[in-house]
Each structure stands twice: as C-alpha cells, then as structure tokens.
Amino acid sequence: xxxxxxxxxxxxxxxxxxxxxRRALLGVTQGIHVSLKRGHGIEFSDYRNYQPGDNPRDxxxxxxxxxDRMYVKTFNEEQNLAVYIIVDGSxxxxxxxxxxxxxxxxxxxxxxxxxxxxxxxxxxxAVLGAGAAFRIxxxxxxxxxxxxxxxxxxxxxxxxxxxxxxxARTRAPGILIFIxxxxxxxxxxxxxxxxxxxxxLDTTFIQVLSDFDRHPYDYPLDxxxxxxxxxxxxxxSGIDSSDFDTMLTSHNRxxxxxxxxSMIRFVTPADLTDPVSFIGANLRDVGLIx
Amino acid sequence: MSxxxxxxxxxxxxxxGILLVIYRRVSSGEPTxxxxxxxxxxxxxxxxxxxRFFPPLRFLFELLMLLLLSLAAAGxxxxxxxxxxxxxxxxxxxxxxxxxxxxxxxxxxVERAKEALRTNLEKDSVLVMVTTxxxxxxxxxxxxxxxxxxxxxxxxxxxxxxxxxxxxxxxxSREDTDKIVISSPSPIEQSVTDRTRVILLPVGLTPLxxxxxxxxxxxxxxxxxxxxxxxxxxxxxxxxxxxxxSSDGSKRSTERRxxxxxxxxxxxxxxxxxxxxxxxxFARIESPEIGPDNSLRADDESWLSxxxxxxxxxxxxxxxAKQLGLDRVLGGALEEISxxxxxxxxxxxxxxxxxxxxxxxxxxxxxLYILPPPDxxxxxxxxxxxxxxxxxxxxxSPLFRYLSPDTILGVGGAVLETxxxxxxxxxxxxxxxxxxxxxxxxxTVVMGCEALPFxxxxxxxxSILLLNTINHLFPNATAGELSPYSLLPRxxxxxxxxxxxxxxxxxxxxxxxxxSVPGLIAIPxxxxxxxxxxxxxxxxSESNLFGQRAISISTSETMISPKENRAINSTIPSIITIxxxxxxxxxxxxxxxxxxxxxxxx
Numbered sequence: 001x002x003x004x005x006x007x008x009x010x011x012x013x014x015x016x017x018x019x020x021x022r023r024a025l026l027g028v029t030q031g032i033h034v035s036l037k038r039g040h041g042i043e044f045s046d047y048r049n050y051q052p053g054d055n056p057r058d059x060x061x062x063x064x065x066x067x068d069r070m071y072v073k074t075f076n077e078e079q080n081l082a083v084y085i086i087v088d089g090s091x092x093x094x095x096x097x098x099x100x101x102x103x104x105x106x107x108x109x110x111x112x113x114x115x116x117x118x119x120x121x122x123x124x125x126a127v128l129g130a131g132a133a134f135r136i137x138x139x140x141x142x143x144x145x146x147x148x149x150x151x152x153x154x155x156x157x158x159x160x161x162x163x164x165x166x167x168a169r170t171r172a173p174g175i176l177i178f179i180x181x182x183x184x185x186x187x188x189x190x191x192x193x194x195x196x197x198x199x200x201l202d203t204t205f206i207q208v209l210s211d212f213d214r215h216p217y218d219y220p221l222d223x224x225x226x227x228x229x230x231x232x233x234x235x236x237s238g239i240d241s242s243d244f245d246t247m248l249t250s251h252n253r254x255x256x257x258x259x260x261x262s263m264i265r266f267v268t269p270a271d272l273t274d275p276v277s278f279i280g281a282n283l284r285d286v287g288l289i290x
Numbered sequence: 291m292s293x294x295x296x297x298x299x300x301x302x303x304x305x306x307g308i309l310l311v312i313y314r315r316v317s318s319g320e321p322t323x324x325x326x327x328x329x330x331x332x333x334x335x336x337x338x339x340x341x342r343f344f345p346p347l348r349f350l351f352e353l354l355m356l357l358l359l360s361l362a363a364a365g366x367x368x369x370x371x372x373x374x375x376x377x378x379x380x381x382x383x384x385x386x387x388x389x390x391x392x393x394x395x396x397x398x399x400v401e402r403a404k405e406a407l408r409t410n411l412e413k414d415s416v417l418v419m420v421t422t423x424x425x426x427x428x429x430x431x432x433x434x435x436x437x438x439x440x441x442x443x444x445x446x447x448x449x450x451x452x453x454x455x456x457x458x459x460x461x462x463s464r465e466d467t468d469k470i471v472i473s474s475p476s477p478i479e480q481s482v483t484d485r486t487r488v489i490l491l492p493v494g495l496t497p498l499x500x501x502x503x504x505x506x507x508x509x510x511x512x513x514x515x516x517x518x519x520x521x522x523x524x525x526x527x528x529x530x531x532x533x534x535x536s537s538d539g540s541k542r543s544t545e546r547r548x549x550x551x552x553x554x555x556x557x558x559x560x561x562x563x564x565x566x567x568x569x570x571x572f573a574r575i576e577s578p579e580i581g582p583d584n585s586l587r588a589d590d591e592s593w594l595s596x597x598x599x600x601x602x603x604x605x606x607x608x609x610x611a612k613q614l615g616l617d618r619v620l621g622g623a624l625e626e627i628s629x630x631x632x633x634x635x636x637x638x639x640x641x642x643x644x645x646x647x648x649x650x651x652x653x654x655x656x657x658l659y660i661l662p663p664p665d666x667x668x669x670x671x672x673x674x675x676x677x678x679x680x681x682x683x684x685x686x687s688p689l690f691r692y693l694s695p696d697t698i699l700g701v702g703g704a705v706l707e708t709x710x711x712x713x714x715x716x717x718x719x720x721x722x723x724x725x726x727x728x729x730x731x732x733x734t735v736v737m738g739c740e741a742l743p744f745x746x747x748x749x750x751x752x753s754i755l756l757l758n759t760i761n762h763l764f765p766n767a768t769a770g771e772l773s774p775y776s777l778l779p780r781x782x783x784x785x786x787x788x789x790x791x792x793x794x795x796x797x798x799x800x801x802x803x804x805x806s807v808p809g810l811i812a813i814p815x816x817x818x819x820x821x822x823x824x825x826x827x828x829x830x831s832e833s834n835l836f837g838q839r840a841i842s843i844s845t846s847e848t849m850i851s852p853k854e855n856r857a858i859n860s861t862i863p864s865i866i867t868i869x870x871x872x873x874x875x876x877x878x879x880x881x882x883x884x885x886x887x888x889x890x891x892x
Contacts, residue, residue: 225324
C-alpha cells in the first residue's frame with residue numbers, strides 16, 4: 001500500500017516531471033535521455049571519415065563539396081537510464097519520535113521511482129538493512145515497490161558494507177539517490193561517496209532529519225536508548241540547545257564537504273510535511289528534476 | 291483546624307507515594323527510543339548518578355487534588371484547633387427555680403457552661419444545644435468557644451419535660467464529636483461511653499422546697515376547685531388568687547384564699563362561683579413570694595377553660611369508676627354513664643372511655659376503647675392467652691412515653707380487629723394489640739390489653755400506659771401535663787390555634803412552633819364559634835425539686851445511625867468545588883498531552 005502522501009493527484013503531478021542526469025550516460029534500452037552511444041538519434045554528435053560500408057545517406061554532401069572529402073554525421077542515441085534509489089533502512093530512520101522520518105523517506109523514494117518509471121527508466125530500489133531490493137522497468141509494476149518499506153530491518157546494519165554490496169551489483173552507470181539522515185561519522189560517508197563515484201554514478205544524497213534530530217532539547221526525556229546499538233543512557237542533566245545546534249551545524253557542514261568533493265548533490269528538506277512538493281521544488285533546484 | 295476523620299489523612303502520604311511511583315515509571319521507568327546517540331552522546335550523564343525527578347505540571351495538579359480529596363474525606367474544618375464538643379444546656383422549666391443564693395438554677399447552669407468554654411473547651415469547636423422544648427442546636431453548626439459563649443446569653447428556660455436521659459442516646463450516637471459536655475442540675479451516674487466522653491458540669495444544687503398547682507376543675511355546683519401540692523419538709527402557707535378570663539383575654543381577679551399545704555401532700559381549695567361572664571379561669575399562687583418555700587414559679591399557675599366541659603370524661607363500664615380506679619386518675623372530671631344511657635340519652639362529654647363495652651354508633655368525641663367485646667359492632671377483639679412477641683412498637687408515640695416493649699410484653703389481652711382507619715402502635719406476632727386512628731374523624735385509641743383497674747404503682751407499666759393515653763386523648767381532662775401543639779388531636783388542627791390569654795410573667799420562653807406556653811387558646815371550629823381550650827401545666831417530677839433523679843448513661847445506649855447525625859462540614863463543599871475545578875484543568879492537560887502524542891511529540 002502506497003504512503004498516504006502518494007495519492008492519485010500526487011502521482012499525476014509526479015508523472016509530469018522528468019529525472020535528469022548531469023551528464024550523458026550509457027543506457028540499456030531506448031529512452032529519452034541522450035546517451036553516449038552513437039547511433040540514430042536526433043542529436044548531432046560528430047563527423048568521421050567515410051568508410052566503406054557506411055550508409056551513403058549519412059554522408060554530408062555539403063561538407064564534401066567544400067572539402068572534397070567524404071564525411072559522415074554521427075548522432076547520440078536516446079536511451080533510458082538506470083536509476084538506483086537506496087534508502088537507509090536502519091532503526092534510526094524508523095524511529096518515530098518527533099516526526100515520522102520513515103514514512104517521509106518511503107514517500108520520497110517511491111515518488112522519485114514513479115518519476116523515473118514514467119519516463120521508462122529502469123528503477124532499482126533497495127532498503128539497506130532490510131535486505132530488500134527490487135528492480136522494475138515498467139510503471140505497471142510500480143506498486144510492487146511499496147511493500148519494501150513495510151518490512152523490518154536489522155538493528156545495527158553496517159551501512160558502508162551494505163551500500164558497497166548494492167553498488168557492486170549495479171550493471172550500468174546511472175543516477176543514484178541515497179536517502180538517509182546521515183547521522184553517522186563522516187568516515188562512513190566518505191566510503192559511501194567513494195563507492196558511488198567509482199561506479200560513475202550521478203549521485204544525489206537526500207538528508208531526512210526529524211524535528212527530534214534537529215531539536216532534541218525540546219523533548220523532556222530522561223532515560224533513552226539507541227535503537228540501533230541498544231545502548232541505554234540518561235539525559236538527566238539536560239541538553240544545552242546552543243551546544244547541540246552548533247554540533248549539528250558542524251556535522252552537516254562536514255557531510256556537505258565530503259559529498260560536494262565527490263561531485264555529489266546534497267539536499268535536505270526543511271520539514272517532513274510534503275515529499276511531493278520537495279521532489280517538484282527542491283530537487284528541481286539541485287538539477288535532479290527537470 | 292480540626293478533622294472529623296483524621297485517619298483519612300493517611301491518604302496524603304500513601305497517595306503521594308503511589309502518584310510518584312506512577313509518574314516515575316511512566317516518565318522514566320521505560321527508556322525512550324531515540325534515532326541515534328551520535329550527537330546526543332555529548333550530553334549523556336554519567337552512570338550511577340541518581341536521576342532527578344522533574345514533575346510535570348499535571349503531576350502537581352493531581353497532587354493538589356489528592357491533598358484536597360484527603361482533606362475532604364477527613365472532614366477538614368478551620369474551626370477550633372482542638373476537638374469537637376457538644377455543649378448541652380439543660381433549660382427545662384425546672385431550671386428557672388430560685389435557689390437559696392437568690393439566683394436561678396438556670397443561671398448556675400449557664401455559668402458552669404461558660405466556665406467550661408473558658409477552660410475545657412477553649413480550643414474546641416463547640417455546638418451548643420438546648421434540651422427543651424426539644425433537643426436542638428442553637429448555634430449554626432460547630433463554632434468557636436467564644437461564639438458559643440455569646441450564644442449562651444440568648445438561651446432561656448423553656449417549657450417542657452426535663453427527661454434529659456431520653457435525649458441522650460441521639461447525642462451519644464453522633465460520630466462528629468469527641469466529647470459531650472452537659473450542664474444540668476441532674477447528677478449523672480456513669481460518665482464514660484464507648485466512643486464519647488461525657489462531662490457533667492457540677493451545678494451543685496441543694497434540695498429546694500416548692501409548692502405547685504396540681505389541678506383545677508369546676509364542680510357541678512359551679513364552684514372552682516384548685517388542688518395544691520407541697521414538695522417540702524415543712525408545711526407551706528400560701529395564698530391563691532382566682533381570676534376570670536374575659537373573652538378579650540383580660541383577667542379579672544375574683545377572690546383570694548389562704549391555705550396551708552401539708553408537706554408532700556395535696557390540698558384542695560374551693561372558690562365559690564365567680565360572678566360575671568368569662569371563658570375560663572386562671573389560678574395562681576400569690577403567696578409566699580418566690581423564695582426558699584416556693585422556688586419554682588412556673589408551676590404556680592393553672593388555666594381552665596369554660597368553653598367546653600373539658601374536665602368531663604364519660605366512663606362506660608359495668609364496673610364503677612371507683613372499682614376501675616379512674617377516680618384517682620380523673621378526679622372530678624369523670625362522669626359515670628350506664629351502658630343503657632349511652633344509647634338512649636348520652637350526656638355531653640369531652641371524651642369517652644369504654645371498658646369492655648362498645649357503643650352501637652361511633653362517638654364524635656375522642657374515645658378510648660379498652661378490650662372491646664368480641665361481638666361489638668364497631669371494634670372487635672379476639673382474646674388470646676399464648677405468649678406473644680413484639681412485631682411493631684411505635685416508640686415515638688406519646689402513649690409509650692417512659693415505656694419500653696419489655697414492660698408491656700408480659701400482659702395478656704386480645705387481638706384487635708380494626709378497620710383501615712387504624713394504625714397499630716403495638717403489634718404482636720398474632721395481631722394488633724394497641725391501635726390508634728381517626729374513624730369518622732374522631733380520635734380513637736383501642737387497647738387490646740386490660741389497663742383497668744388503675745393500680746398506680748401496683749401495676750406501673752399499664753398505669754403509665756393508661757395515664758399517657760388519657761393525657762394524649764383528653765389533654766384537658768386532668769390539669770396535667772403540658773400539651774405540645776403536635777400532640778393535640780389532629781381533627782382540631784385544621785387551623786393553627788391562637789392564644790386568648792397567657793401569662794407573660796414567667797421566666798420562660800415559648801417555642802413559636804408549639805403550644806408550649808400555658809394559657810387559653812382558641813381552636814377554630816368547623817361548625818360554630820372557636821373552641822376554647824386551656825393548656826395548663828403540671829408534672830410532679832418537674833415540680834419536685836426535693837429529689838433529683840440521676841441521669842444514667844450506659845454503654846448500651848440505643849444508637850442512631852451515624853449517617854443521620856453526621857454534621858455537615860461547611861468546609862467540605864468549598865473543597866469539593868476546588869477539586870472539581872482542578873479535575874477540569876487536569877482533564878484539559880490530559881487532552882492536550884494526548885494530542886501532542888498524536889502529533890508525534892513525546
């Protein structure tokens with residue numbers, strides 16, 4: 001069952017959007033994206049010397065008249081793209097204190113998948129930690145993705161390892177969208193970024209933070225425990241709001257430095273109220289949506 | 291500050307403990323899952339340090355509610371810092387007697403009460419009650435001892451019987467008091483009960499001499515007779531004045547006569563018929579003055595109406611009045627009527643006593659039937675001899691004054707067959723034995739037990755029963771006891787009687803709700819001019835200041851349900867109001883908290 005955010009109206013508006021890559025990539029089948037593959041596209045690519053066997057109709061006769069040499073025109077083919085959507089499925093994303101991050105992340109992933117499938121791209125969606133991955137090529141199979149988000153996940157998945165395992169299985173370069181709260185050490189993030197870059201993926205990181213992640217000092221908590229590690233702790237002495245704000249800003253800045261150095265887009269929704277608007281507006285601003 | 295049930299205060303520490311445990315368990319007992327400790331780890335407290343409890347606002351509200359609830363249950367009161375006490379002032383008319391110190395007994399009673407308020411009851415909340423004409427509070431609930439002392443000034447002796455023992459059980463059953471202080475000239479035999487401490491204030495009276503008007507009647511020769519009795523060790527010489535009461539209530543003195551009354555005996559003084567028209571007579575002992583020989587003025591007067599031959603009671607029996615002993619009861623007020631005369635030419639009488647006989651037609655005057663025959667046309671009875679047990683005992687009936695079911699239990703008699711107009715006052719397991727009713731509008735009492743002949747002390751239970759019945763049915767037949775308004779025949783109470791004449795010289799106060807002042811009253815009549823009745827006063831036990839009867843308080847006093855006597859604490863409604871307000875606020879906080887949770891906030 002689809003999240004409540006993705007009703008018929010939302011899906012119709014998402015169907016009008018297009019997913020864009022920042023560079024031409026080699027696709028698998030015919031699509032709407034300009035591919036690196038030369039062929040019979042509509043976008044001129046280059047000239048090359050005529051060779052026996054070439055179709056004489058490809059010879060540029062005007063150029064032959066000026067240069068007395070025979071050249072043929074080459075075109076880039078339009079192919080589909082491989083879209084990889086990875087969602088951090090750890091307990092930290094599923095914890096609902098403050099706001100429901102998981103529901104927002106699921107809506108975001110499914111919304112982007114819908115955009116991609118609408119333009120006949122091939123979508124691979126994986127939930128890290130849950131061992132769930134699914135690849136579909138047709139919009140008619142879109143609803144098969146939703147059950148991925150209803151399962152449980154490991155308490156403490158090794159994010160870098162599972163990410164690397166998923167990336168290793170990618171067959172073609174494409175667009176990678178990674179949705180997480182990125183509340184872990186930057187070393188892990190550096191490894192993840194490296195994996196994405198090594199596979200020549202046009203990567204976008206979307207950071208989903210709940211109100212509790214941003215303002216934990218607004219919540220009167222004493223005894224707490226980390227859902228991922230199971231560590232129990234006490235906040236009896238309270239949280240200094242200015243200290244925490246400084247720490248969060250510093251961490252996010254470090255994350256941005258890592259990802260931008262790897263040519264990765266990084267975007268954070270201001271709130272978790274409307275994933276559809278976020279796709280249509282914020283992802284358009286960063287160039288992922290055209 | 292005082293508490294009705296201090297044990298209920300235990301609810302405060304117990305409830306607070308439970309509330310704390312609940313809140314600590316809810317707020318901190320189960321840890322809350324957070325997404326990650328990645329950034330929070332800098333703010334985590336070191337282990338082993340006791341956690342501080344930060345109570346939310348709602349906890350404070352609920353704690354306050356608990357406190358108020360416990361205070362209300364404990365019967366919290368601001369009044370006094372000690373316990374709760376009831377101060378009973380014995381204000382029966384007997385206390386208006388003059389002592390040898392030229393003060394009244396009542397003044398001594400009040401003085402003792404004031405001393406008690408200054409000493410024993412200084413820190414207590416006090417409820418002041420009077421005994422006469424009925425046991426009733428005179429303060430508005432429990433007040434401070436200072437307010438109670440102020441109230442004492444407004445209390446005066448009142449007409450009414452002084453059997454304080456009869457009124458004690460309802461006092462002793464009250465649970466809202468720690469002690470009962472009785473200021474009374476009667477000595478007390480036992481001063482400790484199961485629950486309540488009873489303190490008798492020492493009034494310290496010496497026996498007083500007194501002379502009283504025992505009875506007054508008009509002879510067939512129209513002469514007025516006044517019977518006097520002296521309660522003293524020596525004979526007392528007195529002067530008695532007789533006045534004729536006019537229809538406007540004014541008194542016209544007719545004659546004064548002197549008489550010497552022997553100690554502890556009765557003497558009768560006869561006055562010739564006074565000239566002129568009047569509606570009644572008023573006799574008063576005018577000499578000697580109130581003092582050592584005549585310490586009580588309240589019983590020095592008597593009233594007699596001429597509006598009806600109230601002193602004439604028709605006695606119908608096969609036996610003579612002397613054989614029945616009724617001459618000792620009714621004196622000159624009885625008229626012997628033969629069974630044949632009752633049907634052929636009945637005389638005009640104020641009431642009827644039928645002994646083992648019954649008329650063919652019902653009488654229109656108050657009637658007493660004693661053992662009506664089995665074949666009587668109106669009221670029948672069926673003799674029985676087997677032992678019987680009491681099923682119904684209307685203890686509040688004036689017929690059973692001074693009596694208990696045990697005293698009547700042994701008598702034999704008959705089971706009555708009465709119609710629906712009667713209600714049983716005493717019913718055995720085999721049927722009604724004494725019944726009262728108003729058949730055809732006539733006040734009627736039927737006895738299934740043989741109360742005659744009147745033997746006095748020889749058969750005390752039945753004698754008291756007979757006297758009570760005669761006084762109840764024929765209040766003017768004897769110059770007897772005070773007849774409160776509520777005890778007058780109901781058929782004559784269609785409209786409230788009004789006083790035509792009464793004595794305003796006596797040091798007593800009248801209860802406006804009862805006919806408790808001696809005098810002449812006019813009772814509205816359905817078919818003619820107002821009926822004039824005399825309410826006079828005599829009670830030997832009250833006039834006799836020579837021998838004081840002790841008040842006996844035993845641990846087995848009849849207890850009335852505590853719920854009936856529980857005082858309403860004026861503080862509790864205020865506490866309950868605040869409590870309800872707090873509950874509303876608490877409810878609002880609960881709704882707000884729930885909506886916060888729905889929005890995803892902790």
